[in-house]
Amino acid sequence: MTEPSLRVRVLTAADEAQARAAHETLADDGVEFCLGLDDVGSWAAWLEQGERLRAGEHVPPRVPETFVGGFVGSTLVGRLSVRHELTERLALVGGHLGYAVLPEHRRRGYAGDLMREGLRIAREVRLDRVLVTCSPDNIGSVRTIEQAGGVLQDVVAHPTAGLKRRYWIALVDGAPAGTRGRSAPTRLR
Numbered sequence: 001m002t003e004p005s006l007r008v009r010v011l012t013a014a015d016e017a018q019a020r021a022a023h024e025t026l027a028d029d030g031v032e033f034c035l036g037l038d039d040v041g042s043w044a045a046w047l048e049q050g051e052r053l054r055a056g057e058h059v060p061p062r063v064p065e066t067f068v069g070g071f072v073g074s075t076l077v078g079r080l081s082v083r084h085e086l087t088e089r090l091a092l093v094g095g096h097l098g099y100a101v102l103p104e105h106r107r108r109g110y111a112g113d114l115m116r117e118g119l120r121i122a123r124e125v126r127l128d129r130v131l132v133t134c135s136p137d138n139i140g141s142v143r144t145i146e147q148a149g150g151v152l153q154d155v156v157a158h159p160t161a162g163l164k165r166r167y168w169i170a171l172v173d174g175a176p177a178g179t180r181g182r183s184a185p186t187r188l189r
Contacts, residue, residue: 006113008068008080010050015069016043018076022102031100035081036062056084063087066121070101070114077105080114082121086131093161096122096130111144119148119171128172133164145169 011019011034020043023033032038040046049059056064063085070078078101083090090096099114115132122130132150134141142165146152150167157163 004072006070006072006077006110008070008117011047011069013043013047015076019069022076025102026100033079033100035067063090066125070110077102078110078114080118082118082125084125091131092156093133093158093164095133095166096127097132106140111140112147115144115148119169123171129168129170132167132169136163136165
């Protein structure tokens with residue numbers, strides 16, 4: 001039987017209960033589902049910050065980003081963030097694309113769906129390559145990234161995040177991964 005298809009969209013006020021539950025669930029794994037929610041407090045303030053980031057505003061310590069939820073029907077199954085530029089930290093451990101699938105929805109192809117949507121959004125914000133990182137022991141993410149065309153650059157150690165595999169995915173036809181783009185590490189903020 002085929003799993004229902006995943007759709008991405010911006011979170012709204014109506015999604016607060018599901019998003020907060022997801023945030024708590026993944027916090028146990030050390031993953032922040034709603035990026036920056038703990039810093040701003042209220043759901044309304046978090047949604048407003050998301051609007052500003054999507055519009056391209058730099059909201060320190062955050063960079064412009066597109067954050068969407070992944071839904072199957074009305075059920076929130078994951079999230080995706082596409083950062084439009086990199087900071088030094090993102091160049092080591094976060095990358096341009098960050099995605100998470102809730103434990104009860106894993107192994108159904110949703111991570112790959114989120115990755116494809118992330119690459120589409122990255123093209124829309126005019127990136128021609130993206131950096132994606134994951135922990136070496138996260139075999140599911142390693143497979144997802146490599147299936148999306150990720151080319152391993154290296155494995156780096158971060159003092160608080162541990163080891164991270166860093167992959168580049170080219171978005172421009174004919175551009176070798178890691179060789180072109182507005183997203184080059186020399187343009188860090």
